[in-house]
Amino acid sequence: MSFSELGLNEAFAATIHAAGYENPTELQKQLIPLITQNQSVIIWTQSASGKTGAFLIPAINYILNNPLEEHRHARILILTSRRDRVNQINYTIKRLLGDEQQIRSGFIVSGRPYQPQMRLLRRPLDLMIATPGRLNDLVDNNKADFSKLEMLIIDDLSAIYHKGLHGLINKILSERTSACPAIVFVRKEEEVSNYARAILAGAQELEVEEDKNPLLQIPQVVHLADDYTHKIALMDHLLDEFAGEPTYIFTVTNKTAKALAESLANHGHAAEVAASLAEEERDPSINPILIYADQDNDKPVLRGDEHIINFELPAKVEDYEARFGSLPTDSREEAVIAVVLPRERENLKRIEDYLGDSIEQCTLPGLAPLEHTSNFTPSVRSPRSHNGGQNQRNHSQNPGQNRGRSNSGQGQSRDNRERRDNNRGGQTNNRSQYDKPRQDNNDPNRQQQRKGPYGRMNNGGQQQTRRNDTGSGGNGNYSQPRRPHYPNANMQNRDGGNRGYEIGDWEKKQDYASTTPQDKNAGDKKVVIRYKEKRRIITNS
Secondary structure, eight states, X not given: OOGGGGTOOHHHHHHHHHTTOOSOOHHHHHHHHHHHTTOOEEEOOSSOTTHHHHHHHHHHHHHHHSOOSSOOSXXXXXEXXXXXXXXXXXXXXXXXXXXXXXXXXXEEOTTSOHHHHHHHHTSOOSEEEEOHHHHHHHHHTTOOOOTXXXXXXXXXXXXXXXXXXXXXXXXXXXXXXXXXXXXXXXXXXXXXXXXXXXXTTTOEEEOOOOOOOGGGGSOEEEEEOSSHHHHHHHHHHHHHHHTTOOEEEEESSHHHHHHHHHHHHHTTOOEEEGGGSOGGGGOTTTOSEEEEEGGGTOOOOOOSSSEEEESSOOXXXXXXXXXXXXOOOSSOOSOEEEEEOGGGHHHHHHHHHHHTSOOEEEEOTTOOOSOOOSSOOOOOOOOOOGGGXXXXXXXXXXXXXXXXXXXXXXXXXXXXXXXXXXXXXXXOOSSOGGGSOOOOTTOTTHHHHOBOGGGOBSSSOSOOOBOXXXXXXXXXXXXXXXXXXXXXXXXXXXXXXXXXXXXXXXXXXXXSSOOSTTOTTTTTOOOOOHHHHHHHHHHHO
């Protein structure tokens, strides 16, 4: 069965398919037709696959089929108990609609100024997403009117009830009209079940088997990276934020794990590959940063309070799920982070299809990806030459230099290079190696001009400049809440951004560690030079 068979708008059904939703889940098959028929429904599940799409797809379809140019207040209200769910729902809306935003939406959450949210309540929104705590404050100040609601969706009635905010639910239901359906997701608990049946008498009841998959109950975020260097920059920033706290990093191969350990060592982080350590040395108190490779078939015992970073995404969802087999999901609030390259986008899509929901994509200040698009399709950036085409001028000034080489041969060589770059999935450098100016082999400074791995200078070179938290070499006045990778923190999403930073700032020739007086951890940062010591031994010999 496809989404077009569920009675949806044909154009919207095509957009859903283009967004990557190929076939509806079991919950979506049963719930979408009931909502399109304008019926109130109680769903006895909380973690069924495809839950977000199950209520967002018919809600957006209703807005598209019933457009209103002149109206006040929100037409559809979605209540959810957590701030990270607000971000996830907002991101899913944009993914379902594609590039053209066809509806007006807004969100109300705690931690934001009151005045803009008061004005938001009076704006003609098609869809509003809100957490009950802040919305309840606005209701107490008589700033909310629910008499014009056309649909009410409660994402987790059980959590709202246990927080003592069921009075807000009663007020909304008392003000709504009889034509306004209510869609409520409830866990099967006796007290909450009786309350749900009491406030929604005569509603359809739908029971879907709970998914025991722990992935559905783990908060997850994605950071997009342009290439390996960008990945290392993101890792350096995140590990600086963790400040020596227990961190587990997952890779696919053992080779990548060893290369990652060396890269992090060059940035001052003592990371160890777990497979090379004895069992007693894998204690986080001894080695706080441990790297586990799927290839080694060795998984850590997770307690639930550690940081988890997926440096690589496996091709099989089963391998991704196996990484978190021992992770307790009951009280997990820390987000599992994935750093994704363009060539790993298909692996991410498989995981999202398996979950039935999209994973929120976030950015860090000054480390936003260049490919900052909704589809995130890899692209090949054409190589740039020095000084606006220096090579072409050299050829024109020395006509005899290329004697004996035909123009067709040069074109064929360039075509081969471009084809090779395409096969690499767009992971090319900004400047092609063929466009670099020739260097004199007798130049005594040539050794100092060579760059080491990931853009660092070898053997002295020019003095490193260290990046402060402004991301662009500013005065370091930017202040950001600690650990922006938490979904319930003030993290920037892909479309929010920060005006103090520009996309691609991370590419500037600066280090990624802060030395501003505001950075308390800068002086305590351990610099690991074991790999550089090996190079010294070889040089002296």
